[in-house]
Amino acid sequence: MSVSLPDFDTNMREALGERGWITSRDDIARQSRDWLDRFGAQPLGVARPESTAQVAEAVRICVAHGVVISPQGGNTGLAGGAVLASGDRGIIMWLGRMNRIVSIDPIDFTARVEAGVVLQTLHDALAEQDLIFPLHLGSEGSAQIGGLVGTNAGGSHAMRFGMMQDLVLGLEVVLPDGTVWDGARALIKDNAGYQLRRLFCGAEGTLGIVTGAVLRLFPAPIARATALLAVSDLNAAQSVGALLRSRTGEFLTAMEFFGEIGLGLAMKHVDGLSFPLAAPAPTYILVELTTSVPGIDLDDMLQNALAEGFESGFVLDGAIAANEAQRAAFWRLREEMPEGQRLEGPQIKHDVAVPVAKLAAFVTSASAAADAVMPGVRINPFGHLGDGNVHFNLTPPEGCGDFMGKQADLSRAIYDAAVANDGTISAEHGLGQAKVTLADQYRSDIERALMRRIKAALDPQAIMNPGKII
Numbered sequence: 308m309s310v311s312l313p314d315f316d317t318n319m320r321e322a323l324g325e326r327g328w329i330t331s332r333d334d335i336a337r338q339s340r341d342w343l344d345r346f347g348a349q350p351l352g353v354a355r356p357e358s359t360a361q362v363a364e365a366v367r368i369c370v371a372h373g374v375v376i377s378p379q380g381g382n383t384g385l386a387g388g389a390v391l392a393s394g395d396r397g398i399i400m401w402l403g404r405m406n407r408i409v410s411i412d413p414i415d416f417t418a419r420v421e422a423g424v425v426l427q428t429l430h431d432a433l434a435e436q437d438l439i440f441p442l443h444l445g446s447e448g449s450a451q452i453g454g455l456v457g458t459n460a461g462g463s464h465a466m467r468f469g470m471m472q473d474l475v476l477g478l479e480v481v482l483p484d485g486t487v488w489d490g491a492r493a494l495i496k497d498n499a500g501y502q503l504r505r506l507f508c509g510a511e512g513t514l515g516i517v518t519g520a521v522l523r524l525f526p527a528p529i530a531r532a533t534a535l536l537a538v539s540d541l542n543a544a545q546s547v548g549a550l551l552r553s554r555t556g557e558f559l560t561a562m563e564f565f566g567e568i569g570l571g572l573a574m575k576h577v578d579g580l581s582f583p584l585a586a587p588a589p590t591y592i593l594v595e596l597t598t599s600v601p602g603i604d605l606d607d608m609l610q611n612a613l614a615e616g617f618e619s620g621f622v623l624d625g626a627i628a629a630n631e632a633q634r635a636a637f638w639r640l641r642e643e644m645p646e647g648q649r650l651e652g653p654q655i656k657h658d659v660a661v662p663v664a665k666l667a668a669f670v671t672s673a674s675a676a677a678d679a680v681m682p683g684v685r686i687n688p689f690g691h692l693g694d695g696n697v698h699f700n701l702t703p704p705e706g707c708g709d710f711m712g713k714q715a716d717l718s719r720a721i722y723d724a725a726v727a728n729d730g731t732i733s734a735e736h737g738l739g740q741a742k743v744t745l746a747d748q749y750r751s752d753i754e755r756a757l758m759r760r761i762k763a764a765l766d767p768q769a770i771m772n773p774g775k776i777i
């Protein structure tokens with residue numbers, strides 16, 4: 308049944324109250340557009356519910372009026388998933404008022420939270436109890452639990468602790484018909500049927516609205532060892548990665564890589580960076596070990612592993628952080644990669660992944676393919692050596708102001724190379740609106756049909772975030 312928009316507006320206001328239903332264009336401008344300001348049609352309004360019951364009621368009103376919904380958390384997603392696609396008559400459902408940490412259980416090692424809790428807030432609360440939720444990303448000051456579930460976020464510790472889907476034990480979800488699925492169980496083992504919670508991890512809000520979660524926690528580390536290493540190329544990096552894995556086992560927490568072009572751009576544009584090695588090298592590895600167990604000498608463990616790396620000739624140079632300030636300085640070199648490149652000017656970003664053993668082969672073939680499309684294009688691959696996730700970012704050749712006219716050809720070459728190396732066109736940022744058409748081109752017929760059937764089964768009226776994923 309379709310009802311007039313004034314009725315819709317009245318119903319939403321009655322259900323959510325004055326603070327819960329915002330329609331002034333000025334007040335909703337920022338939330339109407341995505342983080343990178345590339346996507347976002349004008350919504351009818353932004354719903355700001357404060358309870359699961361209000362979310363469910365608002366969904367039922369939208370269903371009755373044929374109004375579509377884009378769930379939104381911190382709006383830091385990089386694929387345009389949290390805003391409306393053009394042509395949609397819809398609203399944004401922002402979960403930010405549902406921001407209670409309901410409980411932290413130091414026996415179960417779980418936290419029960421509402422979907423609007425900001426990741427940094429959770430980190431701070433857990434630190435007081437010597438616990439951690441081991442998900443770390445550059446946007447953690449804004450990204451919310453619901454959005455992290457929606458994108459199945461990864462980050463720099465995924466190699467040890469997994470992605471969001473591995474850290475979520477239970478979920479509460481408002482389904483596209485307004486009913487509530489209470490699956491917020493704190494169980495590591497629960498095989499009583501399909502693993503429904505996993506279906507919502509990475510669904511980008513297309514199957515329902517996450518309102519609460521039970522998350523896995525771990526003891527806070529009491530010691531760290533961090534090193535910056537220089538190696539000759541990514542083949543050597545792969546070998547060093549395998550060596551570190553076998554010699555440091557469960558203590559290996561992060562293993563990142565970046566190259567000389569990326570480091571050069573960061574050093575050129577970002578203040579306060581310092582480079583600790585004697586000479587530049589083609590490729591760098593940042594490695595970190597952590598432990599929560601007293602009496603383990605991580606520096607010694609790392610030194611022994613690196614001695615083997617030097618002996619085999621794979622490691623050219625290296626420095627182990629002597630204190631917290633040095634550790635932070637090493638991490639800044641990796642973390643400022645995106646900023647250095649952004650300040651250089653126009654750029655084209657790709658978030659892809661391949662199996663770790665194919666990282667070097669992928670970067671070599673993707674680089675050759677990109678150079679064939681645009682000779683001299685500056686290639687800045689960096690990312691996660693531990694899990695094969697590469698941010699394969701491009702900057703125009705020196706002296707060439709722009710290259711956006713070549714974007715489609717360049718991106719195609721890189722995605723083809725990722726898929727040819729058994730990889731994926733989206734590692735951790737999702738598809739949103741940015742890659743929805745592209746993803747369809749790379750999917751097999753069976754995968755495409757499976758995804759459509761799941762969507763149609765849960766959301767037959769296509770109310771929930773249409774135009775994303777499929």
Ligand SMILES: Cc1cc2nc3c(=O)[nH]c(=O)nc-3n(C[C@H](O)[C@H](O)[C@H](O)COP(=O)(O)OP(=O)(O)OC[C@H]3O[C@@H](n4cnc5c(N)ncnc54)[C@H](O)[C@@H]3O)c2cc1C
Pocket residue numbers: 342377378379380381382383384385387388389390402422443444445446449450451452453454455456457458459460461462463510511512513515516517518735736739772775
């Ligand atoms: C500086 C920066 C660094 C980043 N680094 C990383 C990184 O290292 N790793 C990584 O994985 N990502 C990274 N990202 C991307 C982004 O932060 C993540 O995708 C994050 O998970 C988004 O959380 P959010 O709350 O901002 O979600 P939003 O952007 O609001 O939404 C993202 C998606 O989830 C859906 N969604 C939001 N809330 C809900 C809900 N309650 N229920 C169901 N669906 C919902 C939305 O509809 C949308 O499709 C980075 C982004 C920035 C800006």
